[in-house]
Amino acid sequence: xxxxTAPSQADARRTVISVxxxxxxxxxxxxxxxIAKSASKNPDIGFLLHGPAEELExxxxxxxxLKGRVEIRDxxxxxxxxxxxxxxxxxxxxxxxxxxxxxxxxxxxxGVVSCGNTGALMALSMxxxxxxxxxxxxxxxxxxxxxxxxxxxxxxxxGADVRADAEDLLQYALMGTSYIRNSxxxxxxxxxxxxxxxxxxxxxxxxxxxYALISQNAEKANFEFVGFVEGSDIPGDIADxxxxxxxxxxxxxxxxxxxxxxxxxxxxxxxxxxxxxxxxALLAYTSLSRLAKRIDPRRVNGGVxxxxxxxxxxxxxxxxxxxxxxxxxxxxxxxxxxxxEKLAARVASAVELAxxxxxxxxxxxxxxxxxxxxx
Amino acid sequence: xxxxTAPSQADARRTVISVxxxxxxxxxxxxxxxIAKSASKNPDIGFLLHGPAEELExxxxxxxxLKGRVEIRDxxxxxxxxxxxxxxxxxxxxxxxxxxxxxxxxxxxxGVVSCGNTGALMALSMxxxxxxxxxxxxxxxxxxxxxxxxxxxxxxxxGADVRADAEDLLQYALMGTSYIRNSxxxxxxxxxxxxxxxxxxxxxxxxxxxYALISQNAEKANFEFVGFVEGSDIPGDIADxxxxxxxxxxxxxxxxxxxxxxxxxxxxxxxxxxxxxxxxALLAYTSLSRLAKRIDPRRVNGGVxxxxxxxxxxxxxxxxxxxxxxxxxxxxxxxxxxxxEKLAARVASAVELAxxxxxxxxxxxxxxxxxxxxx
Numbered sequence: 001x002x003x004x005t006a007p008s009q010a011d012a013r014r015t016v017i018s019v020x021x022x023x024x025x026x027x028x029x030x031x032x033x034x035i036a037k038s039a040s041k042n043p044d045i046g047f048l049l050h051g052p053a054e055e056l057e058x059x060x061x062x063x064x065x066l067k068g069r070v071e072i073r074d075x076x077x078x079x080x081x082x083x084x085x086x087x088x089x090x091x092x093x094x095x096x097x098x099x100x101x102x103x104x105x106x107x108x109x110x111g112v113v114s115c116g117n118t119g120a121l122m123a124l125s126m127x128x129x130x131x132x133x134x135x136x137x138x139x140x141x142x143x144x145x146x147x148x149x150x151x152x153x154x155x156x157x158x159g160a161d162v163r164a165d166a167e168d169l170l171q172y173a174l175m176g177t178s179y180i181r182n183s184x185x186x187x188x189x190x191x192x193x194x195x196x197x198x199x200x201x202x203x204x205x206x207x208x209x210x211y212a213l214i215s216q217n218a219e220k221a222n223f224e225f226v227g228f229v230e231g232s233d234i235p236g237d238i239a240d241x242x243x244x245x246x247x248x249x250x251x252x253x254x255x256x257x258x259x260x261x262x263x264x265x266x267x268x269x270x271x272x273x274x275x276x277x278x279x280x281a282l283l284a285y286t287s288l289s290r291l292a293k294r295i296d297p298r299r300v301n302g303g304v305x306x307x308x309x310x311x312x313x314x315x316x317x318x319x320x321x322x323x324x325x326x327x328x329x330x331x332x333x334x335x336x337x338x339x340x341e342k343l344a345a346r347v348a349s350a351v352e353l354a355x356x357x358x359x360x361x362x363x364x365x366x367x368x369x370x371x372x373x374x375x
Numbered sequence: 376x377x378x379x380t381a382p383s384q385a386d387a388r389r390t391v392i393s394v395x396x397x398x399x400x401x402x403x404x405x406x407x408x409x410i411a412k413s414a415s416k417n418p419d420i421g422f423l424l425h426g427p428a429e430e431l432e433x434x435x436x437x438x439x440x441l442k443g444r445v446e447i448r449d450x451x452x453x454x455x456x457x458x459x460x461x462x463x464x465x466x467x468x469x470x471x472x473x474x475x476x477x478x479x480x481x482x483x484x485x486g487v488v489s490c491g492n493t494g495a496l497m498a499l500s501m502x503x504x505x506x507x508x509x510x511x512x513x514x515x516x517x518x519x520x521x522x523x524x525x526x527x528x529x530x531x532x533x534g535a536d537v538r539a540d541a542e543d544l545l546q547y548a549l550m551g552t553s554y555i556r557n558s559x560x561x562x563x564x565x566x567x568x569x570x571x572x573x574x575x576x577x578x579x580x581x582x583x584x585x586y587a588l589i590s591q592n593a594e595k596a597n598f599e600f601v602g603f604v605e606g607s608d609i610p611g612d613i614a615d616x617x618x619x620x621x622x623x624x625x626x627x628x629x630x631x632x633x634x635x636x637x638x639x640x641x642x643x644x645x646x647x648x649x650x651x652x653x654x655x656a657l658l659a660y661t662s663l664s665r666l667a668k669r670i671d672p673r674r675v676n677g678g679v680x681x682x683x684x685x686x687x688x689x690x691x692x693x694x695x696x697x698x699x700x701x702x703x704x705x706x707x708x709x710x711x712x713x714x715x716e717k718l719a720a721r722v723a724s725a726v727e728l729a730x731x732x733x734x735x736x737x738x739x740x741x742x743x744x745x746x747x748x749x750x
Contacts, residue, residue, distance in 0.1 A: 084576060119572075145637060159571055162579050196534055196625040197494075201459060204537050204622065231629025235637040247579065248626050250571040251619075254606025255627040256634040262520060262610040263638050270666035277662040284646070284655035291645035 014046040014069075015335050017328055018109035020100035021051035022078040023116025025318045029059055031115060034324025035070070036063040038332075041325075045332055048103045050075045050096040075099040079116050081317065085123035097121060101128045104310040110335035111311035113302075113327045115319055121312065122160050122305060129310040134347050137161045137168045138307030139246070140314065141179050142253060147237040150184045155234055157246035158253050158303060164245035166209035169193065171347070173214050175306040176241035177223045178346045182339045183330075188222060192229030192239030194248060202228065214243070221350065267291075302327035304334065307347070311340050389421040389444075392706050393484035395475035396426035397453040398491025400693045404434055406490060409699025410445070411438040413707075416700075420707055423478045425450050425471040450474040454491050456692065460498035472496060476503045479685040485710035486686035488677075488702045490694055496687065497535050497680060504685040509722050512536045512543045513682030514621070515689065516554050517628060522612040525559045530609055532621040533628050533678060539620035541584035544568065546722070548589050550681040551616035552598045553721045557714045558705075563597060567604030567614030569623060577603065589618070596725065642666075677702035679709065682722070686715050 019035055021028040028051055035047050046069050049056055053074035060070050077094040092098045097116050103109040105128050114121050122138065131138055139157035146153040156176050157164060164172070177189045193211055195203040200211065211228065218225040226239050231252055234242050244252070271281035271288070281288060301323035305312040311334045315327035334340070394410055396403040403426055410422050421444050424431055428449035435445050450471040454463050467473045472491050478484040480503050489496050497513065506513055514532035521528040529551050532539060539547070552564045568586055570578040575586065586603065593600040601614050606627055609617050619627070646656035646663070656663060676698035680687040686709045690702035709715070 082574070119577075145634075147637060147640075162571060194626060196537060196622055199457070202494075231626040231631075232633035232636075234630050235633045244626075247571055248623055251569060251606040251623050252626050252630040255609050256606075256630045258607035258610045259520075259631040259635050260638060261607075262522060263635060265522075266666055267642070270662045271659070273662060273665060277659070277665075280655070280659035280662050284652070284659045287645045287648060287652040287655050290648060290652075291641055 014044055015111075015332055016046045016048060016103075016109045017331050017335070018048045018100045018103035018112040019050065019328070020096045020112070020114035020116055021049050021056055022075075022096040023080070023114060023317070024315070024324075025081075025115075026320065028055055030319070030321055031324050032056070032059040032063065032066075033321035034319070035328060036065050037321050037325040038328040039063075039069050040065040042329070042332065045069070045328070047071070048073055048100070048109050050099040050103075051078075052076060052096075073099050073103070079120045081117050083117055083120055085117075085119040088117070088120040089123050089127055092120070092124060098124055098128070101125060101310075101312070104312070105129055111313065111331035111340075113313045113315055113324070113331050115315040115317055115324065115327075117317075118159060118303075118314055121314055125305055125308050125310075125312050129308045129312070132307050132309060132344050132347050134350065135171060135175075135307035137164060137171075138305055139168075139172050139175060140303040141176055141306050142303045143183070144234055144242075144253065144256070146235045148240060150186065150240070152184070153234065153236075153240055153242055154180045154183075154189075155242040155244070155249060155253065156306065157244065157249050159246045159250035160305070162245070162247040164206075166206050166213050169206075169210035169243055169245070170213045170217060171307070171350070172243045173217070173223065173225075173241065174221055174346060174350050175343060176243060177221065178343045179304065179306060179339070180240055182334065182337050182342060186240055188224055189240040190224045190226050190238070191218070191241045191243060192226045192233055194234075194242055194244035194252075195228040195230065198228045198230060200228070210243075217350070221346075302330040304330065306343065309340065309344070311335055389419055390486075390707055390710050391421045391423060391478075391484045392703055392710070393423045393475045393478035393487040394425065394703070395471045395487070395489035395491055396424050396431055397450075397471040398455070398489060398692070399690070399699075400456075400490075401695065403430055405694070405696055406699050407431070407434040407438065407441075408696035409694070410703060411440050412696050412700040413703040414438075414444050415440040417704070417707065420444070420703070422446070423448055423475070423484050425474040425478075426453075427451060427471075448474050448478070454495045456492050458492055458495055460492075460494040463492070463495040464498050464502055467495070467499060473499055473503070476500060476685075476687070479687070480504055486688065486706035488688045488690055488699070488706050490690040490692055490699065490702075492692075493534060493678075493689055496689055500680055500683050500685075500687050504683045504687070507682050507684060507719050507722050509725065510546060510550075510682035512539060512546075513680055514543075514547050514550060515678040516551055516681050517678045518558070519609055519617075519628065519631070521610045523615060525561065525615070527559070528609065528611075528615055528617055529555045529558075529564075530617040530619070530624060530628065531681065532619065532624050534621045534625035535680070537620070537622040539581075541581050541588050544581075544585035544618055544620070545588045545592060546682070546725070547618045548592070548598065548600075548616065549596055549721060549725050550718060551618060552596065553718045554679065554681060554714070555615055557709065557712050557717060561615055563599055564615040565599045565601050565613070566593070566616045566618060567601045567608055569609075569617055569619035569627075570603040570605065573603045573605060575603070585618075592725070596721075677705040679705065681718065684715065684719070686710055 050073045075096040079097045140160045141156035143152040303314040313331040425448045452469040454472045515535045516531035518527040678689040688706040
């Protein structure tokens, strides 16, 4: 392992983010450009950067803003997008992804960001960081642009696991509400369970079971359950947290992204159609820039892995410097707020609740008094 | 039943579309406005209109273009959006929806259009029109805007049934390719199976089984199987037909619709932001109109029920006159092309194929020679 000035020594107040430099579609140069962007905006952040030292050193040296802010951790191997998670779990010890997670596990870093293979990152995260006690399936949560006042909804799971039973969906509701409380100012978030219709009789059997379970726990866990919601409510304003299994969630967000991307192309084509429309675009420049900024997918880059001992942010594989910087910012904010600890406490209290329910008929027993807190 | 001039008597060449006037969100006035729009554009179309006669007669009388083109069939009851399909199957005999389907069953009409309750419409369609021999689960197919040269992809199932096993998914591939051949000029459509990734090892077990089954049948059934596709490929250009179960498909299209609708609002807001941006919008008027037309969801209104003895088109419940007219046009085109018969032949040949496969190891037996035809 090679290192220059360790950021934690250089400035004790800095929050250290561990970054996997490899595995993104555009290579490590874009990742380094992204952390440089973050470093110039945020003086309280330091980095542990994982990957082949001889590749990373010149990239880092070229960025003045990174001087004294980055420690490079040499890792020779790279997890590719084609690698199977099971292979990476067996043979991935020399990879930058493994090394990046190790820094969180050891306590050297407060969170980790990777642009790499999602399945492998989740598998390694579970292997090295371990699941929180009481969590069966961790989930990936994302922010999705919405009509709500806060501008975004939280949706989970968007691809950690293709299955989810009723118990898992309840845990997603608990973890999702904890996440949105920590990323936005929402004391009592509204939770919706994704289905093909809002009527109670619709959908698959496990969804009806989950409906009952989430409904029972809403008051104690201090969220509002709005019942079944539909795909159109993911960008809507009737729920703040959308709960679903990782198969449905993954297909839904990719469909939404693809449709948004098609629309952006259509906007561009409409204004490049003729000389006259190009002129109109010039005159509409401010309006179009405002629109472009509002619908820029890079602004909300970063899926957060929930249910682990540590904060893991998965950046989009095709992210550019702006996207990487957004993912770093998210990891920083969650680390600053001690989100991992708050989430652990929330899940632990839910486990206690379930045990209380099983052993006592009195839901208002004194031991429950802390469980309504808005962590 | 009340009637004025029967369209089939007035003009023998007319294609008769049976229309359920009730059940749409905006009531029968919008449906009548929609068929009036169709009638004025297309002289070869006649209508059987189902609903309370005293409500429909003045609405029809007010439209000169409908004179002699519409026969009203009195039906007192209405299927609401809240009615359960099972209730409607038991007690729905007096409804406009039942009556509208009956006209197709009796051969008086060549296709049916309804804006009503999707679940009830599918249940009644299965009850009254019956499934095609060899079809286990009928499916709802829609056209989705895409980057393909034809501008649209076919996606199914988008909500007929929340489950689909491997055999069902194969039938969806066969029905979807038949549909796209009849609605666009595509002799050898590309079929993709929706999953959370394109690698063969990903996804649920039934999808891997369906992968093998569809792959085996591609050549004989004259389509190209491109393998697993992701949500982002639904509006993309790597497949023409996207096959999935009705739960996933329904969530995906509603997410796409919701996201597109959010983007349309953002475009509007961007150009209404200030006096200057309103002025820019004025100057960009032609470009914006071109864009609005391209992304207008009403242009492709209409889910087609595949796998039944007869053509059933489900219009969006919230459709306006333009939307209803688009659904009528779709029903007309499919009826003109004898689509229901072609689809029946296609499914029958697939059943034969499967039987051949089971009884003979020789896939090139003479009896197979017709099955590659592009119906």
